Amino acid sequence: MEESAKTVAEHASFQAFINSYLREGGNCGRWIRSKEWIKENPTAVNLTGINVIELVLIEHSKKFVLEIKYRSIVGRHLVGVPLKYCSTTNQWVREDRLIVMMTLIQELHLLAKRKGYIGFVTHYDELIVRLIESYHTMTNYIESRICDSEKLYSVNSTFIETEQSLLFGHWLHPTPKSRQGMASWQHKNYAPELAGSFQLHYFEVSREVIEEESILNQKASEIVTQSLLRTNPNLDISKESCVIPTHPLQAQWLLQQDYVKEAIDAGQIKSLGTMGPVYTATSSIRTVYSFEEDWMLKFSIPVKITNSLRVNKQHELKAGIVMASLFRKLPFLQKHSTFHIIEDPAYLTVHLPGRKESGFEIIIRSNPICEKEKHKRGFSSVAAIAQDPLPTKKSRLFQLIETIALAEGRTVKSVSLDWFKKYWNCAIEPLILLYDEHGIALEAHQQNSVLDVSNGYPESYYYRDNQGYYLSKDYEQALCFTEPTLLHTPELFYEDSLIQERFTYYLFMNQLFSVIYRFGADGLIREEKLLQYSKLQLRLLEKRLHGQGKRFVSTILHQKKLSYKANLLTRLHDVDELSTALEQAIYTKVENPFVPVKEGERAKNLSLTF
Incomplete structure (x- = not known):
């Protein structure tokens, strides 16, 4: 039944x-x-x-x-x-x-x-x-x-279908689908899981209060205007103003704010209502996607998702610009052709008196998957690949492995190991090398990590998130020499002790271990086998590395306990990590699966330490 x-x-x-x-x-x-x-x-x-x-x-x-x-x-x-x-x-x-x-x-x-x-x-x-x-x-x-399993788990799903398939949410969070601030009637349009679509709410804003930056050939305001005019060619926009799109949830909030009402009364802002291209939400909810558009858009929304109120901070706008420029100058992406950064190369906002953030902050995000998916499907976040399926259904990972095994006439175990090796090579190893060579650690959790599995095996890795850059202070001089604008974003630099705490959680606890778990829980290959392979690769890496990555890998290999982001304690303490000093959640220590533990020790109690 x-x-x-x-x-x-x-x-x-x-x-x-x-x-x-x-x-x-x-x-x-x-x-x-x-x-x-x-x-x-x-x-x-x-x-x-x-x-x-x-x-x-x-x-x-x-x-x-x-x-x-x-x-x-x-x-x-x-x-x-x-x-x-x-x-x-x-x-x-x-x-x-x-x-x-x-x-x-x-x-x-x-x-x-x-x-x-x-x-x-x-x-x-x-x-x-x-x-x-x-x-x-x-x-x-x-x-x-519940009757939509083809789109939820099929190996032929489009990118946006995989983004909208995460019915269970964060695999290690006590409230994975908490959406405080979104009314029940709003989910139909704006929740990615319900696959709704919507138009954006536009404002016409005087250029004298506009703030924007771009490293592209176009200004952010030009990108937005051109997109809108393609669907609304008769729209008349004054040369002294430009249009700013907002998420409908944010527009409703903005129109209730006194400082916005004052700007409207002063003639600086005019609400144009909903219009323009049709978008749909990605898994983050506030980043929206359109198959017809060259850019994704990332908004602030008045909704608490898992741990935090999701808003674009002023320093994050600049971080996206600076890091996009930095990666264009580093040789790393050319050396590692299967590793990609989804850029945030432009932003647009409204600067109003007495407000560090006005609520109009919009990040323009590159959309490389849109062009590729016109020719083939198969781009999926690690979260969508590794998520638990509905009862009686098979996970996306299981279906990928089963499809390959049938096509190649091989066992699922042998295909699973080869799949995992390719995943390691395009996703895990480059992230460690990036940190070792350039002191850049990425918040590469499973939702921020997108794989090209259009041919079954992982071929390329894409990282997305301008809130997830951690630059080592040990590399600060070299990085600032390469990209001088980093001198204006000192908040991107952290001590390596903190970086490695977070990198341990995001790369290993959240991403890699979710894949290993999925293989084991699906009965494709034992977790022990994948841990053995990972441990061997880490040992080989440890011999090659010379920077902070060497210390990081040594910790992963030898420490009995590893840093772990305690989402339950963070929620119990009601910590909004995006608004705390250093954006710090509560961290604890958990057993390291790379270090053998005696059976009797595995049941020791954890303490409420943070």
Whole structure:
């Protein structure tokens, strides 16, 4: 019998939350073989998983037991039935998944309070609200797309279809579909999962308050105007003004702001309404795409997605320009022809008195995939390739491997290893080399990482995100010599200790391990095999590297614990990482799968350290 959308969403929400808790909570549990546990614990529930994990809730004086259907070395387990002990019947019985999640949130809250983490005490209610909201949103998305598996997972999906396929969201986040600030009726048009389309809201703005920059042959305002005139050729725009597009969600917010109303009354801004080309949301929601347009557009929107309110900061506008210019001057992209940067080479905004950001900030992003997809399909983020499929369906990665195996007459295991090797060569290794040679680390998590798999195997890697550049202070002099405008963006430079903490999480924990997990969970090839290959490649790299990359790889290979972005604790503390000093979320340490751990040590508790 086919599961309901609500049941599927509850299960997916539970996977996301429990895996976050197991990594970040004050009690990561005790692992026990199911057969051994059942011998000593009466239950009428049929447990098919090989393992269970026992969670002791000190503050609640109770225990939960979770069935583990798939135990992952890289840290994302498939969790089955949750059980609680019933003292009345002296048996272990099923517990509702939502109740388990609520109880664990309360446990973290009470534990933080007892340990004196005052900042946590007042924000657990916010986490509960986001958890429920994420669950309801996911239910809505699944209900709308549950019969749409061809577009969701097909190897022939277009880029935008893969962008709109992430029904479950961030694989290690407790509230993966939290969309605070987006009304229920707005999801139909603006949520990528619902595959809606919409026109942008345009404003005519006096040039005296316009701020723009571009390293292209055209100004940002010219790109926008030409795009609009193609669909609205009779539009009359004064020479003393230009048009600025905004996301409809942002336009609604802007028109309610007093400083915008004052600019409208002063004749500096005029609302033109919705018009122009039709766009659709990519997986980030605020970056929009049109098959007919040469540029993607990245907006500010008044919506909190996962950890943060998604707005374009002034320094990010400039970062996109500077980094696009820098990469054009470095020889790295020419040396590594399968590695690409999706540029943000122009921006446009309105400068109003007393406002660092006016809310009109728009980033113009290159759209190399648009031209390529006119000839072939097969561009997909790593997130779309590695995501869990709907029940009874096969993941996009599984279908890619199966298609190749059938075409080549080979086993899925041998094809899987070759696929992973090609992925490593075009995605993982160049990112490490870039850091070693030039001191540039990228926030290369799975959603920021796009692969060209149009021929089945990964052929090219594309990085996107102007918020995700980390430049080493050790390389500052050389980089500024190459690109002098970096002198005006000192906020791009970081100490290597911080860079390597973040790079560890984004490149390994978030991206590489998600791919390894998918292979293992799909039964294509064992995680151990891919970890062995990765470890061998890291050892070979360590011998070749000479800069900060060598220290970074050494840490990955030898440290017992690696840095991990604690999204659950970040949410519990209600940290908006984009508005904190150094845009810092809460980080903790988790076991390093490259370093063997004795079975008894694997169940040690994690502490609430950050």
